[in-house]
Structures are given as C-alpha cells and as structure tokens.
Amino acid sequence: MATGEIHVFLVDDHRLFLSGVRSELGSDFIVDGEASEVDDAIALIRDTRPEVVLVDVHMPGGGGAAVIEAVLRTHPDTRFLALSVSDAPEDVIAIIRAGARGYVTKTIAPLELADAIKSVHSGDAIFSPRLAGFVLDAFGGNGPEIGDPELDLLTNREREVLRLIARGYPYKEIAKHLSLSVKTIEAHVSAVLRKLQLSNRYELTRWATERRIV
C-alpha cells in the first residue's frame, strides 16, 4: 500500500461532479489539478505528472479513452481509473482497452472510491461486479480465436475469480473462498485486465459492437 499521499488528477466535464469528488477525497490524497476538456487534460497531466488520474468515460472530443491513450504514449507510468455513469458494455470495454486500470460507476461510495484509487495506485486492477460480468460475457464460449491463444482465453482459475467478483465478493473474501492469498487474487485480476487490453480476440470486439443489436 502507498505511504504518504497519492497525487491524483481529475478529468470530468461536469464541474459539479469534480468539486464533489474533490471534497470527498480525504487527507490521503493530493489533487494535482483538474480538467474538463480532453486537450486541456492531456497537457495538464503531462505537466503535473499525477500518479492516478480519475477520468470520465464520456467527454466531448474523444472522451476519456482519448486522454488515456495520449498520456500513456508519453507517460506510461500514469495509472488511470475510469469513472462513469454509463455502464453500457461497449463503453466500459473500450475504456479498459484504452488502458484504464479499472472502472467504477459514479454512484460509488466515497470510501470505496478512495480504496479503488489506492488499489490502482499500487498497480492492481479494479473490477466491479458488472465489469466482471462483461468480461465473462466477452470471453465466453469457445469460439475461434485469432492470434495468441494465451491472451484469447481465460484460465479456469481466472473465470472462478471473475465469477466471485461478479457475485459481489471483495478480494479478501475471494482469497478465503479459494484458499489463496489476496496477492494471488490480485495477480489473477491483473492478468485478466491484461488479456482484456491486449487480446485481439475476434469475439471481443464483435461482442462489444453487437451488444447494441442483441
């Protein structure tokens, strides 16, 4: 876990929400700055070098994904946590594939948000039950995969972990359930995140686009 304060940066085009989050974040965090436009955000983040960026999914000018991609090109160490009111599968999957380490909805309680930022800061992935469900859906079935089979399929253990997340268990209880350490669970989740970001599994993209029609 982090020692000292964590430097965060807020990107959201809703001013009201920005000030809300700012006041909610306790003394464990230092807000380096905030931005409400994509271009501003990219420039300011590069200037201030925050450790964790909270970024809204929906913003004019490319949305959160554009910010993440641009910043990661020059500052690959920056960690992103996506925040949104949308839980449309295609939005969520898109922002994760752009490079966010996790995704939470804006209705999240202040304490949970603080925990999520800390987890992302220490390199873990944040999977909400809903995101876990999406991933299980997206990697579901044994359809034809292209490219790297290691990236294109989830291991049974990873599936188990995702199922427990989707069932609403916190990592600690999942660890107990599976008789594993919390670190191992975190490693599994990070592996799933990596697969989600790097897999070019045909079905993954198709799944996301087809969701609108189904």
Place this chain on the structure above:
Amino acid sequence: MADIAPAADSDRASSARVSDGASPHQPSPPGPAAELRHRSERPQPPARGFALFVRSPSDRVLTGVAGGLAAVSGLDPLVIRLAFGVLALAGGAGIVLYLVLWSLSGEGSPHAALSLSRRAATQRLIAVGLMLTGTLLLLREAGLWFGDALVWPGMVAAVGSTLIWTRSDADERARWSRLASRLPGRPVETVLRGKVSPLRVLGGGFLIVLGMAAFLAAHDAFAAIRNVLFAVAVTVIGVALVFGPWLWRLARQVSDERRERIRSEERAEMAAQLHDSVLQTLALIQRTPDREEAVALARGQERELRAWLYGRAGKTDLVSAALDQMADRVEQLHHVPVETVVVGDTRMDDRIRAVVDACGEATMNAAKHSGAKQIAVFVEIEPDRVTAYVKDDGRGFDRSEIPGDRRGITDSIEGRMQRNGGSASIVSTPGEGTDVQLELTRR
C-alpha cells in the same frame, strides 16, 4: 356460397365478443372514437335483415366487399378483386355480381382474416380460378362478352398479377404488410424482398407480358408499337428535361421534410419519456424527506433510464430485464440497493423463470431480514445450465435457529428449484452474511 353463410355468422358473433375485451389482433384505440365504433359493431338489428357476409371496413378499395369475401374465404383479397375485374370485362358481369354481393352483405366489423395452411389456400386459389374460368365460358356462350381479344388476355394478366402479389402463407402475408407499410412508395423493393419472390415475380411478369402481347397482337398493334415506343421515349426525355430539375428538388424537399419530421418525432418521444419518468421522479425526490427513499427512487429511475438509453426497454423477455424488475421491486419496498449481473443473457423460458423467481425470493428475504446494506445477484446462463447467486452482507443466520416464517420462505426457494429439477443451497454464518446458490441443468 351456401356454406359461407354460417361461417360468416359465427365469425361475426365471435368478432363482436372479441371487441368487447380488447382483442390482441385488432387493438382498438381507446377514447370516444373506440366507443363509437364499438356501438356500431353490435350485432345488426333484425331490420337490416339477413347478411351473407360482412364487408371489411379496414381492408377495402370500394366498399369492402372483396375484403369481406377474402376474410370469409381465407383468400387474398387481391384474388377476389382481380376476379371481379376479369368478370367485369365479360359484358359487365363482374359489376353486376359485385352489386348483388354488396346488397347481400352486412355492415362490416373488423376481424382477423381466416388463416389457412399453404396447401388449403392454394387449393382454394385453384378452385376460384376454375370457377372463374367456368363462369367466363358460360357468359361467353350467353353472349355477354366484350370479345376474346379483351377477356382472355385480361384473364392471363390477372393470373400473373395474382402470382406476384399474393402470399398464401399467413405469416408471410403479415410480414408483407409490415414491409409494405414501412416502405410505402417502393413497390419494387416490396416485390423483390422475400424468399419465393424471384420465381413468382418471373412467372407472374411473364404472364402479364403474355397477356399484354396477346391483347396487342389481337388488335394488330405490333406494327404501330415501334412508332409508339419512339414517341413515348421522346416525350419522356422532353418531360424529364422540362420538369426533371423541379422534380428532383421536390423529391429532395420531401425527403428533407421527412427527415425533419422523424427528428421532431424523436425529440417529442424523448421529451415524453423524460417527462413521464425523470422529471416525475425528480419532483418526487424533492418532496421526499426520507433519504433512503429518495435514493431508492433515484436508483429505480436510473435503472429505467439506462434500459431506455441502451435499447433494452421493451425487451422484457430477457433474463436481465426480469432481474432488473425484481431488483427494482425489492429496492422500492426495502430501500436496499440490489446489484444485478447477468452473464449470457437470453430469453426467459419457464425453467429460467423458476430460477429468477427463486432469486427474487432470496433477494426479498435478504432485504427483509438480514439488515444488509447491499445485495448482489449474479446469474450465469450457459448452454447446459443456469446458475444463480444471491449474496448479502447482512447479519446471516444459523439454519437450526431460523424462525418459522423464514423456514417457509427457505422451503419455497428450495422447493421451487427442486420442482424444476434443480437444486438450491444456502450458506450462512451468523455475522457474515448469506449466500444463496441456485443451479439448474437445462435440457
């Protein structure tokens, strides 16, 4: 003809009955207009006298006689209309027949057309064709005739038109009319869509051309036709040069207007949606002193708005929709947030419904008794099985110490699953919440 009468009567009786309760086939618009129509649909007073069949008010070109006959016979109204048309060529017999039938028919009430199997419909079609041919031959013998050169080509062309435009299959006919109503001014697309179309269109088109050619040949018109074609072509080009740009602009204007109309309709729909739901809920929240209740209202509204935004509204037959509905109910009643996650979302069937209902019981249970701050429902549908979990972070319980009423609910979860060939297990430790696990193998 005689066998049609009783069918028509019983048909009318049933349609009158149906219209008393809103019929699924013919949803009647509410309001005074419906009242009015309703009254006119009552069985005809005896003064009106005997009616062989009822004219169709919904499917009509002139008075609905053909539509009514079609509904009674199960044939496409087009066939009847063409038959009248051909008979009209035979010395006006069709017109006389139409008038006679009209006088014998009753005031119409809408009812679903008789739907026949493909084979039965084809048989009737052939029967009508033979009857028509026989009648024509009879009229010809009697001298009621406009001449071979007119009637027979007309008959051939009518058969061709029937081939193209009629669909014996009821399903297909429904699809057809849906298509036609969506593409009003596009006969070509309407014709070319569909499985059996190419063959039918080819055959029908051939017959129509044959009919026209026979007609022209019989009138020695082929010699003149080249000149006529040339004149027509020149005229068309001339008209196009004169009116073309204007027509083009008119068409563009029409499509612009249509797009604008669609856009404003969408805006109106969105305004209606937001007004009925979001604004109402916001007003309610402002009037709600209780925070928990306000949160429950907001959550319910959020769920509804999401479903609408992401196009899930109206897809009530999906498992996710049923679960959302269940979660909404629990939240409204007990003000406990319920998070639902569905993997492998699919349409509901009876057995999945049993799982969803059991989930609902378990969720309601948790909300009522456990004091949980959050309930998580997870349902995974795989090709061979359905698994569901309901987890709460409440106070949990010891199964040996559960009070009577709770035992009943537990039994109803387990009993329901067992009746449907599944199983349920409830894991709970006092102080650590409860996890209900449901499983069902799918056939």
